[in-house]
Amino acid sequence: NAGVTQTPKFRVLKTGQSMTLLCAQDMNHEYMYWYRQDPGMGLRLIHYSVGEGTTAKGEVPDGYNVSRLKKQNFLLGLESAAPSQTSVYFCASSRGGFDEQYFGPGTRLTVT
Amino acid sequence: AQKVTQAQTEISVVEKEDVTLDCVYETRDTTYYLFWYKQPPSGELVFLIRRNSFDEQNEISGRYSWNFQKSTSSFNFTITASQVVDSAVYFCALSGWETSGSRLTFGEGTQLTVNP
Numbered sequence: 532n533a534g535v536t537q538t539p540k541f542r543v544l545k546t547g548q549s550m551t552l553l554c555a556q557d558m559n560h561e562y563m564y565w566y567r568q569d570p571g572m573g574l575r576l577i578h579y580s581v582g583e584g585t586t587a588k589g590e591v592p593d594g595y596n597v598s599r600l601k602k603q604n605f606l607l608g609l610e611s612a613a614p615s616q617t618s619v620y621f622c623a624s625s626r627g628g629f630d631e632q633y634f635g636p637g638t639r640l641t642v643t
Numbered sequence: 644a645q646k647v648t649q650a651q652t653e654i655s656v657v658e659k660e661d662v663t664l665d666c667v668y669e670t671r672d673t674t675y676y677l678f679w680y681k682q683p684p685s686g687e688l689v690f691l692i693r694r695n696s697f698d699e700q701n702e703i704s705g706r707y708s709w710n711f712q713k714s715t716s717s718f719n720f721t722i723t724a725s726q727v728v729d730s731a732v733y734f735c736a737l738s739g740w741e742t743s744g745s746r747l748t749f750g751e752g753t754q755l756t757v758n759p
Contacts, residue, residue, distance in 0.1 A: 564747075573647075573752050576747065579746065581745065589746060623688075628745030629695075631678065632690070635687075
């Protein structure tokens with residue numbers, strides 16, 4: 532039982548490049564989330580999903596897109612990376628909307 | 644809108660001291676949930692506790708205890724007899740039933756350093 536996994540763990544991008552972060556969970560959770568963590572700002576929600584095939588915007592969705600084609604996977608895409616997107620990205624999942632969230636190990640992204 | 648404030652950015656204590664981490668929240672919802680998470684130096688976030696707005700009983704789990712007071716909109720976290728392994732960033736978070744659905748609002752975190 533791996534819990535929540537994220538791929539890759541580290542990535543360096545040049546401005547304008549695109550990439551996709553993959554999140555996978557094996558707990559059969561309905562809800563999945565993408566957060567970004569920046570120094571002194573806690574975690575901020577980018578997008579989330581309340582079930583397979585659904586997505587919704589969070590607090591800071593601009594510049595990101597997501598897809599949840601399979602229940603166990605939640606993809607976060609950056610179409611044209613900007614230096615402001617340099618951050619640590621965390622994926623999380625939960626059984627229900629108000630249950631505790633289980634977090635992945637994070638992806639450290641640097642955009643130069 | 645909802646907001647979580649953790650006024651203590653950094654706290655440093657000596658091992659075996661007790662330490663309290665403050666959390667003050669704002670929400671217009673009558674039903675809401677409060678959480679504490681721990682982020683050790685390894686970086687992964689670990690769930691510690693969840694309370695709902697209708698349960699004001701304090702909770703104790705080993706050296707950890709939580710004091711929930713609706714009258715002051717606070718959900719404080721105390722570590723008794725702190726240990727070096729308690730060194731981490733601790734986050735308080737809030738989810739309001741009506742306002743935010745399943746979306747968590749996090750505080751900015753408190754960096755706790757326990758020195759030997």
